Amino acid sequence: MAKLPTSDQLLAATPTSFPDKGWMEIKPEFTPGTYPYPAKEATMKALGFPNAHTWAPQDEDWNLPENWEEIIYNGLKERLEKHRSLKVFMDTCVRCGACADKCHFFLGTNDPKNMPVLRAELLRSIYRKDFTLAGKILGKIAGARSLDKAIIKELFSYAYQCTECRRCSLFCPYGIDTAEITAIVRELLYELGLGINWVIEPVSNCNRTGNHLGIQPHAFKEIVEFLCEDIEEITGIHIDPPFNEKGHEILVIAPSGDIFADPGIYTFMGYLMLFHEIGLDYTLSTYASEGGNFGSFVSFDMAKKLNAKMYHEAERLGSKWILGGECGHMWRVINQYMATYNGPTPACMEVPKSPITGTVFENASATKMVHIVEFTADLIKHNKLNLRPERNDHLITTWHDSCNPARAMGCFEEPRSIINAVCNNFVEMPEHTIREETFCCGSGSGLNSEEIMDLRMRGGLPRANAARWVADHNNVNRIACMCALDRAILPPLMDYWVPGVDVSGLHELVGNALIMKGEIPRTMDLRQEDLEYPDPEVEEDEIEENGVENASEEQDNGGEE
Amino acid sequence: MTIALAAILIILAIGLGGALIGMQYVLGVILPLVALLVFIIGFIWRIIDWAKSPVPFAIPTTGGQEKSLNWIKPARLDSPTTTMGLLGRMGLEVFAFRSLFRNTHAVRTEVDGTPRITYYSSKWLWLFALLFHYCMLVIIVRHARFIFDPVPLLINVIEFGDGLLQVGTPRFFLSDAIIVGALLFLLLRRICTERLRYISLPADYFALFLLLSVVLSGMCMRYIEKVDIAMVKVVVMGLVTFDIPTMEQLVQIGPIFYVHVTFVSVLLIYFPCSKLMHMGGIFFSPTRNMKVNTRQVRHINPWNPPKKFHTYAAYEDDFRVIMEEAGLPVDKASEATPDTDKDTA
Numbered sequence: 061m062a063k064l065p066t067s068d069q070l071l072a073a074t075p076t077s078f079p080d081k082g083w084m085e086i087k088p089e090f091t092p093g094t095y096p097y098p099a100k101e102a103t104m105k106a107l108g109f110p111n112a113h114t115w116a117p118q119d120e121d122w123n124l125p126e127n128w129e130e131i132i133y134n135g136l137k138e139r140l141e142k143h144r145s146l147k148v149f150m151d152t153c154v155r156c157g158a159c160a161d162k163c164h165f166f167l168g169t170n171d172p173k174n175m176p177v178l179r180a181e182l183l184r185s186i187y188r189k190d191f192t193l194a195g196k197i198l199g200k201i202a203g204a205r206s207l208d209k210a211i212i213k214e215l216f217s218y219a220y221q222c223t224e225c226r227r228c229s230l231f232c233p234y235g236i237d238t239a240e241i242t243a244i245v246r247e248l249l250y251e252l253g254l255g256i257n258w259v260i261e262p263v264s265n266c267n268r269t270g271n272h273l274g275i276q277p278h279a280f281k282e283i284v285e286f287l288c289e290d291i292e293e294i295t296g297i298h299i300d301p302p303f304n305e306k307g308h309e310i311l312v313i314a315p316s317g318d319i320f321a322d323p324g325i326y327t328f329m330g331y332l333m334l335f336h337e338i339g340l341d342y343t344l345s346t347y348a349s350e351g352g353n354f355g356s357f358v359s360f361d362m363a364k365k366l367n368a369k370m371y372h373e374a375e376r377l378g379s380k381w382i383l384g385g386e387c388g389h390m391w392r393v394i395n396q397y398m399a400t401y402n403g404p405t406p407a408c409m410e411v412p413k414s415p416i417t418g419t420v421f422e423n424a425s426a427t428k429m430v431h432i433v434e435f436t437a438d439l440i441k442h443n444k445l446n447l448r449p450e451r452n453d454h455l456i457t458t459w460h461d462s463c464n465p466a467r468a469m470g471c472f473e474e475p476r477s478i479i480n481a482v483c484n485n486f487v488e489m490p491e492h493t494i495r496e497e498t499f500c501c502g503s504g505s506g507l508n509s510e511e512i513m514d515l516r517m518r519g520g521l522p523r524a525n526a527a528r529w530v531a532d533h534n535n536v537n538r539i540a541c542m543c544a545l546d547r548a549i550l551p552p553l554m555d556y557w558v559p560g561v562d563v564s565g566l567h568e569l570v571g572n573a574l575i576m577k578g579e580i581p582r583t584m585d586l587r588q589e590d591l592e593y594p595d596p597e598v599e600e601d602e603i604e605e606n607g608v609e610n611a612s613e614e615q616d617n618g619g620e621e
Numbered sequence: 622m623t624i625a626l627a628a629i630l631i632i633l634a635i636g637l638g639g640a641l642i643g644m645q646y647v648l649g650v651i652l653p654l655v656a657l658l659v660f661i662i663g664f665i666w667r668i669i670d671w672a673k674s675p676v677p678f679a680i681p682t683t684g685g686q687e688k689s690l691n692w693i694k695p696a697r698l699d700s701p702t703t704t705m706g707l708l709g710r711m712g713l714e715v716f717a718f719r720s721l722f723r724n725t726h727a728v729r730t731e732v733d734g735t736p737r738i739t740y741y742s743s744k745w746l747w748l749f750a751l752l753f754h755y756c757m758l759v760i761i762v763r764h765a766r767f768i769f770d771p772v773p774l775l776i777n778v779i780e781f782g783d784g785l786l787q788v789g790t791p792r793f794f795l796s797d798a799i800i801v802g803a804l805l806f807l808l809l810r811r812i813c814t815e816r817l818r819y820i821s822l823p824a825d826y827f828a829l830f831l832l833l834s835v836v837l838s839g840m841c842m843r844y845i846e847k848v849d850i851a852m853v854k855v856v857v858m859g860l861v862t863f864d865i866p867t868m869e870q871l872v873q874i875g876p877i878f879y880v881h882v883t884f885v886s887v888l889l890i891y892f893p894c895s896k897l898m899h900m901g902g903i904f905f906s907p908t909r910n911m912k913v914n915t916r917q918v919r920h921i922n923p924w925n926p927p928k929k930f931h932t933y934a935a936y937e938d939d940f941r942v943i944m945e946e947a948g949l950p951v952d953k954a955s956e957a958t959p960d961t962d963k964d965t966a
Contacts (some may be wrong), residue, residue: 071736078819142924144674145907151671152902155825157817158720158746161727167738172819181820194824194894201624203822226908229682233714233721233750234899235908237680267931268939277940278947304950346949347936360677361926368930376933376952399919400678402928423689427916434689441692468680470687470700470913477693492725492740496684496699522727525738 064093064513067556074518078172084185084200086173087210088217090118093514096220096507099255103264107362111253117216122209128252129207133190135248136183140191146244149236150187153180159228159238164500165221168518176228176238179218183245186211216254219245221515223507224357224389225463225500242505247359255358258509262354266366270349271316277304277346283319284344287329294588296580299336302343306377309341309415313370314385314432315352315544318565324547326586327386327565330574334436334567337576338416338444342383348373351390352544356397357506364401367393370429375406381413382429386565388462388543389504391431395469399427417442431465433542433566437474440481446575449484451582454592455538456485457569458530460523460550461498462543470496475542475566482573487534493526501541503549517556520549524557531558540564622812625826629834636838636883640876648879649871653860656886663893664901671905679920682908684720700913707912714909721747746810753803756796759783760836763794767857789844797840804833828897831888838881848875 065073079086095117104112111125125131140147159176161167166174173179181203188195188204195204205211224239249255262272269276275283281303288299302308314331318324335342348369355362374382384394399405409428412421419438421430439445459479465471472495479486493499502520503512530536539550539561550563572585581595639648685696701707713719726743729736762779766772784792808829811817842848852873859866891897904910912918934952937944941955 068734078815083819141674142677144671144676144905145680147674148671148902148905148907151667152896152899152906154896154899155817155820155822156721156746156750157814157820158724160816160820162725167727167729172816175816175820177820192894201823203824226682229908230684231720231723231725233718234903235682235714235720235906237682237908240680268936270936276943277949278943281947281949304944306950346944347933364926364928365930368928369933372930372933394916396680396915397678399916400922400925403919419690421689422917423687423914424916426919429916437693438690441690467682467684470683470685470696471689472686473693474689490740497723497725521736522738525736528735529737 064517064556067517070514070517074168075170078170083172083178083181084205088214090213090217092118093512095217096256096258096509096512099257099260103257103260104253104255107260107264107267109250109253109255111251113253115254117213122212122254124209124212124252128209128212131251132186132207132212132248135251136187136190139244139247140187143240143244145237145240148234149180149241150184150191152234153177153184153236154234155181156233158231158233159236162228162231163222163238164225164227164502164522165223165515165519168502168521169221169515171221173214173218174221176222176232176236179222179238180236180241182211182215182218183241212249212252212254215245216249219249220256220507221519223463223500223502223504223519225504226467227463227497227499230467230496243356243360246357250358256506256509259354259357259506262506263358263362263366266350266354270345270347270369272350272352272354273316273320275316275320275349280319280346280349284328284332287319287325288332290586290588291329291333294582294584294586295333295576297333297336297576297578299332301332301335304345304347304377305343308343308377309380310343311348311370311374311377311379311382312342312344312385313348313351313382315387315390316350317352317387317544317548318385319349321548323551323563323568323587324544324565326568326571327544327547328567329586330565330567330569330571331385331432333571333574333576334439334445337574338439341415343377343379345373345377351385351387351394353390353393354506356389356393360397360401363393363397367398368402370398371402371406371409374409378408380408380410380428381424383412383432383435384429385432386542386544386567388464388545390464390544391471392464392468394427394429395464398429403427414438416444431469431471431474433465433471433474433478436567436570437477440478445570447482447570447573448575448595449482449573450593451572451585451591451595452483452569453485455483455564455569456487456534456536457483457538457540457564458487458489458527458534458536459494460489460501460527460539460541460546461494461496462541462546463498463500463504465542466496466498471542472496475540478566478570479540482569487530487536489526489530493522499523499526501543501546501549502553504545508545508549513552516549517553520553521557523550524553527554527561528558531561536561538562538564540566540569542566622821622823622826624823625830628827629830632831632883632887633834633880636880637876639883640879643872645871645874645879646868648883649856649874650860650865652886653882653889656889660889660892663890664898667893667898668901668905671902675923676907676911676920677922677924678907679911679915680907681911681913681915683913687913702912702914702917704912707910711904711910715903718747718751720909721750745806749803749806752799753807756800756803759796760794760800760839763796767854768861770854770858791843793844797836797843800836801833801840804829804836808833824895828891828895831884831891835881835884835888838877838884842875842877842881846875846877848878849873853878 194202222242229237265274318328355366499522554561583594685699688695725740
């Protein structure tokens with residue numbers, strides 16, 4: 061693994077101008093720190109990939125299958141016939157350049173091929189050669205080029221320098237979505253047996269064990285119970301979450317990163333505390349123990365395959381609807397693909413209705429899956445939660461809109477309403493870096509592996525830079541987000557560019573602020589760090605009064621239609 | 622760029638040379654009719670070709686707040702859930718270039734040795750692109766006077782507005798000046814900006830040169846090298862009514878007319894096989910033309926493959942014993958024979 065250069069070295073190594081040669085003349089280079097490790101042949105084979113083989117990006121020969129040109133030609137042809145998006149996006153680009161400086165990888169690397177327009181041209185040039193009259197006749201003059209092995213390498217290099225964040229698609233006057241192009245290029249590469257380990261291992265794990273991390277059922281239960289012990293230590297309240305139990309109203313599916321890794325675990329603790337406090341009739345599942353979907357970084361079919369477990373498990377358990385955790389790409393799949401892939405929903409499922417507030421989530425009436433941020437925002441709006449935001453007073457928080465909930469869902473006000481209810485100090489990052497214009501963490505879509513730290517720090521620069529602004533000007537020390545990948549990716553990014561800014565999931569902050577019935581006065585936050593403003597010592601009966609009775613009196617104020 | 626320029630000069634030579642050596646019939650009758658046919662058939666063919674590919678997934682780019690809880694105001698135009706909203710979004714996109722209006726310009730500086738990226742609003746591309754397209758529209762509408770007799774009021778009104786400056790004879794059109802300015806802006810930014818220069822293909826310059834040539838040859842004909850405009854109308858009317866003009870009529874019109882017609886014809890032929898098809902493409906873009914109601918209405922994928930996944934039964938077969946030991950409920954107690962066939966994965 062390459063040693064990560066310091067931020068000064070990294071900046072010094074960033075080219076300030078473009079190469080003299082045209083982009084078609086420049087061959088891809090594979091220097092350590094810039095390419096992800098290849099997927100293992102055995103894992104690829106077990107998942108049924110054709111042409112799985114052993115290869116390495118830095119090798120001269122990638123051991124491509126004999127008929128690799130035919131595979132790409134047929135693969136591209138098939139996809140042009142299956143996706144109108146691809147055909148239209150191949151044909152309509154005018155190279156106006158509006159997308160160029162919208163890409164975080166371009167801003168961080170100044171590599172021209174990281175301009176979304178050129179990333180797409182890599183594929184477009186092949187498309188022109190094989191599928192357009194002008195390209196066939198005029199060749200290079202028409203921007204066409206014949207396929208060769210260096211182009212395959214180039215496609216690999218740049219399909220894995222795109223996090224499918226869709227920021228460019230927002231600014232494109234024709235709505236050209238590079239995520240669509242990257243996803244299809246990755247599919248084509250998988251047909252050649254070229255995959256990356258950081259994606260394929262989780263996919264393989266998820267297929268068999270139910271989650272990306274390969275946590276087996278007993279271990280899953282143990283980890284959650286361990287988190288419950290922590291909750292008990294902090295709040296004095298014992299929680300016993302149900303697993304794989306039939307007959308509960310709601311199936312809860314969170315990204316598995318949240319039960320496994322710091323700081324995601326605090327978010328998961330927040331979920332458990334919330335569910336306990338409102339008396340939610342729910343179950344967790346060890347089989348559908350993954351909200352995320354690394355399959356969506358492989359192919360549409362793989363995404364469908366992994367996603368299918370959710371409805372399958374809801375049907376087996378007889379759940380009425382599914383409540384989904386805080387995750388980014390998970391919600392790209394659920395919000396835009398799930399109903400199409402694996403709908404219609406099993407007969408036992410109903411349009412989601414909050415059992416606490418009675419709110420019917422009409423916006424999820426087909427998919428029957430609600431985002432926990434929508435769910436909690438509704439609870440807070442209806443005054444169903446007793447909150448003490450002072451417990452988060454040691455934090456000055458900013459909000460990172462994760463790409464997929466932002467540009468594939470439009471979930472902006474829900475998290476802000478929650479954060480304003482649970483934190484007294486909230487500061488927005490500068491305009492053009494938030495909401496629909498938000499910047500990627502720099503390592504989404506399966507690029508959060510250690511071996512490409514150099515690239516990740518570059519890709520995350522625009523996000524970190526905006527965080528730095530509020531850290532410098534507003535003393536922000538916490539960046540909150542609703543994405544499990546963010547929670548894994550932002551901590552090293554912040555350490556690198558903006559030391560002193562920590563990362564939280566939204567429900568960690570909710571868990572901190574949530575006053576639970578019968579809890580002990582809190583002296584620690586969910587990280588078991590001493591609270592700067594601990595709860596005053598109060599009598600037991602006073603807490604009771606602050607409990608749900610108070611809340612139910614205010615029940616009618618919310619104004620439900 | 623030189624390739625594009627060379628191509629333009631060749632077209633110019635054909636137009637001018639053809640008119641001088643007496644090929645008015647080819648340039649003035651055959652070429653425009655063929656070009657029009659190519660344009661119409663080509664355009665329709667391209668649209669059909671796009672339409673043939675299905676839209677398997679609903680992938681709208683959400684440009685604003687989703688419609689979720691009833692106390693949160695949704696962005697009706699940037700994340701439309703209704704047909705009206707969607708028409709609004711598409712309308713803004715087509716008529717006002719809404720996405721381009723968002724454009725920003727990232728500037729990287731250094732402050733105390735740390736990088737700082739600042740994003741400035743940047744509306745120049747939006748402004749000049751919009752100016753170009755609307756002037757183009759005005760000019761096309763103005764040209765419609767050649768195929769209508771009597772000339773409809775609307776055309777006269779537009780022409781009056783366009784000539785509002787009331788300078789020169791014939792009256793100088795604002796749209797002529799603006800379109801040249803806008804095209805020069807689009808050309809200069811392509812030449813002067815490092816990024817644009819790097820991504821530009823010969824085709825990108827060719828399209829701009831061709832449009833400039835069409836406009837300049839037209840302006841030349843109107844303001845400098847004037848032609849028998851009454852005869853032009855007779856000829857054009859003849860073409861559209863298939864009352865083919867005679868050679869006698871054709872030779873009365875100066876060569877600059879044939880240059881203009883040649884450029885226009887090339888533009889028409891070039892249009893369907895080029896990026897100029899973005900005019901049709903914008904309507905087909907699934908990130909813009911789909912409603913943001915993807916959890917509310919199930920989008921159907923016509924080629925949706927059958928479900929193949931690792932079933933719960935297969936999972937339980939794999940982990941039954943440890944699940945039982947961990948106190949997790951199981952569907953089949955462990956003495957049952959594992960049924961591995963259920964793994965359809």
